[in-house]
Amino acid sequence: MDRFAGCDLLLIEGYKWAPHPKLEVWDPGLGKSMLAPEERSIVALAADTPVTSVALPTFRRDDIAGIAAYICQYCQI
Incomplete structure (x- = not known):
């Protein structure tokens, strides 16, 4: 997918049965x-x-900073 070339992280909504984290x-x-x-x-x-x-x-749904920090740590970015 050329349109995502150069992306460090791609967040998607849905695809709950796909094997990605x-x-x-x-x-x-x-x-x-x-x-x-x-x-x-x-x-x-x-x-x-x-x-x-x-x-x-586990995070509260409004813990944007905590969730973002976890995603960055998990993805090593």
Whole structure:
């Protein structure tokens, strides 16, 4: 894909069943199950309620600086 040549990082939304590393943004108020316990490609979780059912780095959904720092560390950039 030439249009992404030179990019250090590409963030995409969707493609939840593709094997690339993912950050799951979970809102229990939507009534959907969290994917992280079963989907191995999820490397971190963002949620506004405490989550103890997964052993992943977890952030509040509004912790933009924390999430950005984690992504940079994870991607070694």
